[in-house]
Amino acid sequence: MNPSSPPRKQQIPVIVLAGFLGSGKTTLLNHLLRNRAGNRIGVIVNDFGAIEIDAMTVSGQVGSTVSLGNGCLCCAVDASELDTFLETLTGPAARLDVIVIEASGLAEPQELVRMLLASDNPHIVYGGLVEVVDAAEFDATRERHPEIDRHLAVADLVVLNKTDRVGSEERARILDAVAAAGALGGGAPAVIGATYGRVDPELLFDPALRPDSEEKARQLTFEDLLLAERDEEEGDAGHAHHLHAAYDSVSFTADVPMNPRRLMEFLDSRPQGLYRIKGFVDFGMGDRANKYVLHAVGRFLRFDPQPWKRDEPRRTQLVLIGSGIAPQALHKELADCRENTAPGPDTTQDAAHERSMWGVLRYVQRPGDDA
Numbered sequence: 001m002n003p004s005s006p007p008r009k010q011q012i013p014v015i016v017l018a019g020f021l022g023s024g025k026t027t028l029l030n031h032l033l034r035n036r037a038g039n040r041i042g043v044i045v046n047d048f049g050a051i052e053i054d055a056m057t058v059s060g061q062v063g064s065t066v067s068l069g070n071g072c073l074c075c076a077v078d079a080s081e082l083d084t085f086l087e088t089l090t091g092p093a094a095r096l097d098v099i100v101i102e103a104s105g106l107a108e109p110q111e112l113v114r115m116l117l118a119s120d121n122p123h124i125v126y127g128g129l130v131e132v133v134d135a136a137e138f139d140a141t142r143e144r145h146p147e148i149d150r151h152l153a154v155a156d157l158v159v160l161n162k163t164d165r166v167g168s169e170e171r172a173r174i175l176d177a178v179a180a181a182g183a184l185g186g187g188a189p190a191v192i193g194a195t196y197g198r199v200d201p202e203l204l205f206d207p208a209l210r211p212d213s214e215e216k217a218r219q220l221t222f223e224d225l226l227l228a229e230r231d232e233e234e235g236d237a238g239h240a241h242h243l244h245a246a247y248d249s250v251s252f253t254a255d256v257p258m259n260p261r262r263l264m265e266f267l268d269s270r271p272q273g274l275y276r277i278k279g280f281v282d283f284g285m286g287d288r289a290n291k292y293v294l295h296a297v298g299r300f301l302r303f304d305p306q307p308w309k310r311d312e313p314r315r316t317q318l319v320l321i322g323s324g325i326a327p328q329a330l331h332k333e334l335a336d337c338r339e340n341t342a343p344g345p346d347t348t349q350d351a352a353h354e355r356s357m358w359g360v361l362r363y364v365q366r367p368g369d370d371a
C-alpha cells in the first residue's frame, strides 16, 4: 500500500450491485437496508427511464440516498458525475460504512467498476461487484444477451435469486452453469442461492470478510478495459455496444385513476418484447386507501397494495422497458386505460368498483409469500 494513502479502515467500500432487468437488485438492496445491523449505508441508484421508481422504492429506508436521475451512468463521458456523488457520500457528515451503487439493469457493470478504480477519491475503496441473477429467467436471458457471461466473469459474488421459482434439480443445473460462466474470467466468483435477495449482509459489509476485493478488481481483463475505453472514445457510436442500446422505455403518468378492467386487459395482452414494467397505480374508487405497486418481469406480474401516505398525490406512474415495442402506441393504450373523468354509473357504485378490482387482486401476493 502507498504509505501516503490514508489508513485502509477509513476508506469506505463501494459495492456495485448489478444484474439484468428485474433480477431482484432493488429487492436485495431493500433487504440489506432493513438488515444493516447498525451499518450506515449510502445508496446511489442509477435508474433507467425518466421516472425514478427505484429511487422512490428505496428512499425512506436510508438517509443518504442519491439518485443519479435519468440516464445511464455507464455512458457518462467522464467519471466526474459519479465522483460528485461519491464526494457527497464520503463527506464527514454522512459517516457511512459502505456505499452501494445499484446499477441500472441495462448498464454494463464493468464500466462502473472501471470508474471506481479510476476515481481519485481517497476515501473510497472498490468493494466488489455483486451480480444478481434471476434463476427462473437465466436461460432465456443468456440466450438473448450472451454478454451476461462477461458480467458473471467479472463478478465477485453472484446471487442466484428467485430460487423459489425453480425446482431443486433445475436450481443445481443453473448454479453449475452460473459458476462455469463466472470461472471464464479466471477467478471463481462465489455463487449463492437466494429468495427475495435475502443474503447475509455481512457478505458485503464487513471488509475483513473480503480481503481479496482489490485483487479481484484487477482481474478485469484487458479486453474489458479496452472495450470500455473504446466505447468512451467513440461517444455515441460506442454507445451502441451497450446492452441498453436495443431497448426503448416508456414513462407514463396519470393524475386521474386507472380503470382496473382496462388496465388488466392491457397487461394481459402486453407484447412479448415488453420485458419490464414497474411503478404504481391509482385505481381510484377501486381502492381508495391503497396504491398498487406493480412489478412485471417477462410473463411474471405482481401487484403489491401499499397505503397512500396522507399528503401523497393520487396518481399513477409507470415505466415500461422492452425491445421492439412501439413506445407511442403503448403510451396511448395506457392513456386509454384511464378512468372516464365524467362520473357515470360505473364510477358511483361501490359494488361495481369492488368487482372491477377482481382482475387486479388475482395478482396480489398472499400474506406469507414473501416471508
Ligand SMILES: Nc1nc2c(ncn2[C@@H]2O[C@H](COP(=O)(O)OP(=O)(O)OP(=O)(O)O)[C@@H](O)[C@H]2O)c(=O)[nH]1
Binding pocket: 019, 020, 021, 022, 023, 024, 025, 026, 027, 028, 054, 104, 105, 106, 161, 162, 163, 164, 165, 194, 195, 196, 197, 276, 278, 295, 296, 297, 302
Ligand atoms: N418469486 C420471486 N420473486 C422475486 C424474488 N426477488 C425479487 N422478486 C420479485 O421480482 C420483481 C423484480 O424485483 P426488483 O428487485 O425490482 O428487480 P430489479 O433488478 O431491481 O429490477 P430493475 O430495476 O428493473 O432492474 C419484484 O416483483 C420482486 O418482488 C424472488 O426471490 N422470488
